[in-house]
Amino acid sequence: MRASAVAGIVFANSGDSFLKKLTAKRSMASVPFGARYRLIDFALSNLVNADINTVGIITKENYRSLMDHVGNGVHWELDRKNGGLYLFPPYLTSGVKKYNGTVDALYGIREFISRCQSEYFVICHTNVLANIDISAAVEEHIAQEADITLLYKKSAAVTESTDNLVLALDSCNKVTRIDFDVSVGKQAAYGLGVTIINRHLLLELIEKAYEEDLTDFFADVLAKKVRQFKVIGFEHKEYAAFLKSADSYYQASMDLLDADVRRQLFNRSRPIYTKTRDDMPTRYGTKAEVKNCIIADGCVIEGTVRNSILFRGVKIERGASVENCILMQETSIGADAQLNYVVSDKNAAVGKGMVLKGTQQKHFFIKKNEIV
Amino acid sequence: MKNKKCVAMLLAGGQGSRLGVLTSKIAKPAVPYGGKYRIIDFPLSNCANSGIDTVGILTQYKPLELNDYIGSGKPWDLDRISGGVHILPPYQGQDGEGWYKGTANAIYQNIEFIERYNPENVLILSGDHIYKMDYSKMIKNHIETGAACTISVLEVSMEEATRFGIMNTDENDTIYEFEEKPKHPKSNLASMGIYVFKWDKLKKYLTEDEKNPDSANDFGKNIIPAMLNAKELLKVYRFNDYWKDVGTVNSLWDANLDLLNPKINLDLSDKNWRIYSRNTGMPPQYVADKANVENSLITDGCEIYGSIDYSVLFENVLIEEGASVEYSLIMPGAVIKKGASVKYSIIAENVVVEEDADIGADPAVTGSEGWGITVVGANLNIGKKAKISANKMITESIKEEETV
Numbered sequence: 001m002r003a004s005a006v007a008g009i010v011f012a013n014s015g016d017s018f019l020k021k022l023t024a025k026r027s028m029a030s031v032p033f034g035a036r037y038r039l040i041d042f043a044l045s046n047l048v049n050a051d052i053n054t055v056g057i058i059t060k061e062n063y064r065s066l067m068d069h070v071g072n073g074v075h076w077e078l079d080r081k082n083g084g085l086y087l088f089p090p091y092l093t094s095g096v097k098k099y100n101g102t103v104d105a106l107y108g109i110r111e112f113i114s115r116c117q118s119e120y121f122v123i124c125h126t127n128v129l130a131n132i133d134i135s136a137a138v139e140e141h142i143a144q145e146a147d148i149t150l151l152y153k154k155s156a157a158v159t160e161s162t163d164n165l166v167l168a169l170d171s172c173n174k175v176t177r178i179d180f181d182v183s184v185g186k187q188a189a190y191g192l193g194v195t196i197i198n199r200h201l202l203l204e205l206i207e208k209a210y211e212e213d214l215t216d217f218f219a220d221v222l223a224k225k226v227r228q229f230k231v232i233g234f235e236h237k238e239y240a241a242f243l244k245s246a247d248s249y250y251q252a253s254m255d256l257l258d259a260d261v262r263r264q265l266f267n268r269s270r271p272i273y274t275k276t277r278d279d280m281p282t283r284y285g286t287k288a289e290v291k292n293c294i295i296a297d298g299c300v301i302e303g304t305v306r307n308s309i310l311f312r313g314v315k316i317e318r319g320a321s322v323e324n325c326i327l328m329q330e331t332s333i334g335a336d337a338q339l340n341y342v343v344s345d346k347n348a349a350v351g352k353g354m355v356l357k358g359t360q361q362k363h364f365f366i367k368k369n370e371i372v
Numbered sequence: 373m374k375n376k377k378c379v380a381m382l383l384a385g386g387q388g389s390r391l392g393v394l395t396s397k398i399a400k401p402a403v404p405y406g407g408k409y410r411i412i413d414f415p416l417s418n419c420a421n422s423g424i425d426t427v428g429i430l431t432q433y434k435p436l437e438l439n440d441y442i443g444s445g446k447p448w449d450l451d452r453i454s455g456g457v458h459i460l461p462p463y464q465g466q467d468g469e470g471w472y473k474g475t476a477n478a479i480y481q482n483i484e485f486i487e488r489y490n491p492e493n494v495l496i497l498s499g500d501h502i503y504k505m506d507y508s509k510m511i512k513n514h515i516e517t518g519a520a521c522t523i524s525v526l527e528v529s530m531e532e533a534t535r536f537g538i539m540n541t542d543e544n545d546t547i548y549e550f551e552e553k554p555k556h557p558k559s560n561l562a563s564m565g566i567y568v569f570k571w572d573k574l575k576k577y578l579t580e581d582e583k584n585p586d587s588a589n590d591f592g593k594n595i596i597p598a599m600l601n602a603k604e605l606l607k608v609y610r611f612n613d614y615w616k617d618v619g620t621v622n623s624l625w626d627a628n629l630d631l632l633n634p635k636i637n638l639d640l641s642d643k644n645w646r647i648y649s650r651n652t653g654m655p656p657q658y659v660a661d662k663a664n665v666e667n668s669l670i671t672d673g674c675e676i677y678g679s680i681d682y683s684v685l686f687e688n689v690l691i692e693e694g695a696s697v698e699y700s701l702i703m704p705g706a707v708i709k710k711g712a713s714v715k716y717s718i719i720a721e722n723v724v725v726e727e728d729a730d731i732g733a734d735p736a737v738t739g740s741e742g743w744g745i746t747v748v749g750a751n752l753n754i755g756k757k758a759k760i761s762a763n764k765m766i767t768e769s770i771k772e773e774e775t776v
Contacts, residue, residue: 035656074446256658257658259658273653278646279641280406280631280647281407281408281671282657283668284666284668285666285667286667287666288665288666293658293659294657294658295656295657296656296657296672297671298641300641
């Protein structure tokens with residue numbers, strides 16, 4: 001297999017447990033986001049925008065919607081003769097024990113890693129939302145002759161302690177310590193879950209970790225080896241959101257209403273690709289009133305919508321009022337219904353005149369295909 | 373090469389001169405339509421949805437953008453191992469091949485292409501109509517009647533009939549006469565420019581027509597009359613759904629605004645008959661707090677801060693605060709800056725309308741005398757406070773405060 005100098009690995013299920021409602025029937029990677037995307041679109045686009053044309057996606061459960069979404073990778077131009085998209089669902093043989101951690105998962109695809117011949121691997125997760133210039137990070141990795149590069153964002157905003165990865169850096173941007181699951185009140189360098197690592201080192205580390213029965217490649221392996229190797233940090237200076245809970249998902253969605261965030265996340269020179277649906281443009285009716293909204297194609301809006309995110313194919317009938325809501329694909333809102341702080345999953349339907357009120361603290365959630 | 377039952381040949385080489393500046397750089401089939409489509413998406417999607425997987429696209433005038441748009445044919449599911457979409461430009465050869473002299477000559481010069489698939493029938497389409505049509509029904513009808521040629525027709529009013537090619541038929545829908553734009557029409561069956569021919573018949577008449585140096589090598593003017601003279605069986609196929617020729621500025625504008633009229637039967641959201649287009653990967657549209665959007669079609673990549681009424685906005689359009697757009701088409705990448713006003717106009721791709729410029733006019737204000745749609749050509753700049761009245765075709769940038 002001839003492949004690019006750099007290959008990608010995406011963990012599709014990391015953080016599944018943070019968005020329990022949205023991941024009941026799908027992986028984190030296929031959680032809808034931003035009116036027309038799935039979370040994995042950001043990781044895949046980041047990789048292909050850095051001319052990476054070989055990407056392996058590791059998934060362990062709930063991957064039907066993910067397979068449906070990524071298909072053969074054509075929407076990211078990953079349908080290639082050389083390289084392309086590889087989907088790795090669990091593959092249980094006597095050689096592989098269980099499939100419970102990232103060490104096992106990487107061990108399970110070590111053949112792919114060694115066959116790739118790409119000298120560098122970029123490992124990503126889908127629960128961090130950012131448009132990252134991976135090319136620049138790889139260049140830095142090579143220029144610094146680093147063994148491992150960890151991408152981070154300086155942020156003060158992370159209040160949820162779960163799954164945080166905090167880097168301690170010296171003045172040369174060398175990583176001196178990695179802490180997990182800590183709550184840092186002050187500004188810190190938070191890991192973006194993007195790791196650049198040399199292929200030989202990656203193979204060596206996973207073989208060893210597997211023998212030693214370690215579980216997590218990041219907490220149990222990388223964090224412990226920081227001083228053994230040249231591990232550097234690379235700062236991503238633009239927008240990034242950490243999706244760790246229903247709240248942070250909602251907040252990141254609403255961040256899109258800010259023009260600055262849109263400019264950074266939808267950087268026109270690094271487009272975010274997604275599966276296309278051939279919807280017609282969105283139609284605004286004669287009585288439509290739309291203020292401060294992000295809207296995908298294929299919607300029909302006859303009512304009032306404020307501060308909301310509408311996914312493809314949402315229908316809002318006359319007299320309905322929708323505020324502070326996230327309505328996913330094909331949600332339909334009947335005439336004169338009133339919604340505030342509602343998050344609806346795909347194909348939800350709200351009947352005529354219904355009143356659904358969540359609060360800023362507690363959103364009203366409508367399950368996939370649910371009729372209210 | 374696998375044999376095909378039917379091969380479609382799409383005539384896409386016309387200049388479309390009546391669209392003026394809109395086709396100065398691109399062929400008519402590549403003209404944007406309906407927010408995210410181009411005219412050619414309609415015949416191509418109809419082919420894909422009708423199960424026709426082999427389409428030859430005959431290009432001649434300004435083909436660059438059209439070629440680029442069609443690419444491998446992937447968006448229309450026409451990238452096939454056998455068949456698929458093929459761009460067929462004119463070519464040099466030893467037997468006097470060269471520029472396509474007429475619609476029939478264009479097909480004649482590509483007999484070799486069609487023969488590769490050895491089809492029973494050939495479907496001739498053009499790239500300047502907006503309609504959703506199941507060609508397989510027409511072809512089925514054509515096979516059942518055993519006609520040499522079946523021509524799709526639309527019933528129009530008798531007044532309109534004077535503007536069309538009219539088929540005069542007997543009670544069995546057999547054509548006995550064809551009249552181009554008759555002053556006194558005998559029938560109201562207008563040709564839609566969609567023909568199904570038995571391939572052996574078509575090949576025969578194309579070859580004969582080519583031998584006649586006086587022929588215009590045109591389907592309507594030469595091939596159909598020759599077949600009628602020879603007493604071939606020609607049938608009409610009646611189509612009674614939405615169909616519009618978008619060959620003029622007014623008809624293009626009308627056909628776009630038809631999408632906003634609930635009484636007009638052109639539903640592009642029908643999941644069983646998708647109209648496919650090439651997607652460019654723009655983010656979703658944003659409608660701001662101060663925006664006012666009513667009765668409009670808006671697509672990906674647009675950012676709306678101003679007010680929009682009764683308009684179609686194509687991808688990646690920016691409407692700044694205080695700008696207003698009414699009864700207009702704003703094509704991809706155009707920017708309408710603060711305080712500018714656009715009415716009854718077509719603003720082509722990547723035009724920048726500077727602050728407080730004023731383009732077009734409402735016929736209710738100016739009166740219908742001399743009124744018309746104003747068109748601004750692609751990539752032009754309309755200066756601050758410039759004023760452009762109704763019925764203008766703008767081909768060069770307009771300076772600040774200039775009045776046109």
